[in-house]
Every structure is written in structure tokens, then in C-alpha cells.
Amino acid sequence: MTTFDEREQGFERKFAHDQELEFKATARRNRLLGEWAAGLMGLATAEEYARAVVKSDFEQPGDEDVLRKVFEDLKGAGVSTTEGEVRMKMAELLAQAREQIKSE
Template sequence: MSTFDDRERGFERKFALDQEQEFTASVRRNRALGQWAAGLMGLQGGHVDEYAQAVVKSDFELPGDEDVLRKVFEDLKGSGVTITEGEVRMKMAELLAQAREGVRKGD
């Protein structure tokens, strides 16, 4: 086995770990986003967790974050919450940074 093969396997393991951590951070972000939006819509108790789970599931519809953004933004508007798409995007970015930090720390 050569040093090149070892390096290649190391890069592959690092890539797989990075992808797994990014997926975990994305799921955490979506759950937190759902909880945040549920609070804005006045949901309480088990309805908060149900809505957060629905937001997590919405991420599996299309690649990328647009499906999550669309769901949360439309649900907020439909509930009478005055908010812009940009504000939801900013909250998504904020929560993703927090989720990545939590994953990095092993929380």
C-alpha cells in the first residue's frame, strides 16, 4: 500500500464525515427553524414539535434549502405573520451557523 493510497482513503473518510456533519447540522437547523416559526404562529405544546418535524420532512422534497424556505415562509404568511422571505433566509442562516457549531462541538 502506498502513501498515495493512504492519503486517498483519508480524504474519502474526511469527505464522508463532513457530509454527515452537514446533514446533521441541516436537520438541526430545520428543527430549530420549525420551532421558531411555530412560536411566531402561536402554536403550543405538541403542535410545536409536530410542525418542527414537518419542516424537517419538507427538506427531503427537493435538493437544497428552497423547499424548507418555501414551506416556512408560506406557512407564516398563511397564519397572518408579517415577515419577509429575506428575514426567514436570515434566520435560516443564523440557525445553520448555530447547528454547525453544535455538531462541531459534539453537542
Template sequence: MTTFDDREQGFEKKFALDQEQEFKATARRNRALGKWAAGLMGLEGKHVDEYAQAVVKSDFELPGDEDVLRKVFEDLKGSGVNVTEGDVRMKMAELLAQAREEVKKG
């Protein structure tokens, strides 16, 4: 192998690792977002975890975060919680930053 091949493999491995960490952070963010929303909706006990899992699953509908945003925002509105789409977006950003740090730490 040449030095170029070694560098290329190194970049590919780093890219794969970065993608895996981002996937984990997004899933962690979605679970935390689900728990946050469940608390606002007054869910308790096993219903909190069930709702958080539903939020995680909703992320597989479309690429990006819009499917998660739509689910949580619509569920909150449907429960009578006074929240804006901007509030949910800000919470998603805050929780993603926290999740990225947690994933980095292991």
C-alpha cells in the same frame, strides 16, 4: 498500500465525515427553524414539535434549502405573520451557523 492510497482514503473518510456533519447540522437547523416559526404562528405544546418535524421532513422534497424556505415562508404568511422571505433566509443562515457549532461540539 502506497502513501498515495493512504492519503486518498484519508480524504475520502474526511469527506464522508464532513457530509455527515453537514446533514446533521441541516436537520438540526430545520428543527430549530420549525420551532421558531411555530412560536411566531402561536403554536403551543405538542403542535410545536409536530410543526418542527414537518419542517425537517419538507427538506427531503428537493435538493437544497428552497423546499424548507418555501414551506416556512408560506406557512407564516398563511398564519398572518408579517415576515419577508429575506427574514426567513436570515433566520435559516443564523440557525445553520449555530447548528454547525453544536454538531462540531458533539
């Protein structure tokens, strides 16, 4: 195996590792977001709602489905919030989730 091949495989392994970490961070962010929203809505079943939020991310790739679910649920529960506030919370929780995963 040449040095070039070894280097290429190293980059591929790093890319795969980075993608796995980002997937885990996004899933954790969604769980944290679900717990946050459940608290705002006063739900007794925060863990169940958090699982529903994580599951909503698998319906379509990207954050829009998660944002839409949480924002609509908050609005439906009478919580006064904006889409921008939910987006900001998602960004904050993603940074928090990344830090948690790095420290594990």
C-alpha cells in the same frame, strides 16, 4: 498499500465525515427553524411542526423547499415577515446548528 492510496482514503473518509456533519447540521437547522416559526405562529404543537419542516427538506434537495414551506406557513398564519428575513434566520440557525454539533 502506497502512501498515495492511504492519503486518498484519508481524504475520502474526511469528505464523507464532513458531508455527514453537514447533513446533521442542516436537519438540526430545519428543526430549529420549525420551532422558531411555530413560536411566531403561536402553535401549541411546535415539535410536530418542526418535524414537518425537517420532512419538507427531503422532498427536493436544497433549501428552497424549506424556505417556501416556512415562509408560506408564516404568511398564511398572518405573521408579518419577508422571505429575506426567513433566509437570514435560516443562515443564523445553520451556524448555530454547526456549533452545537461541533461541541457534541
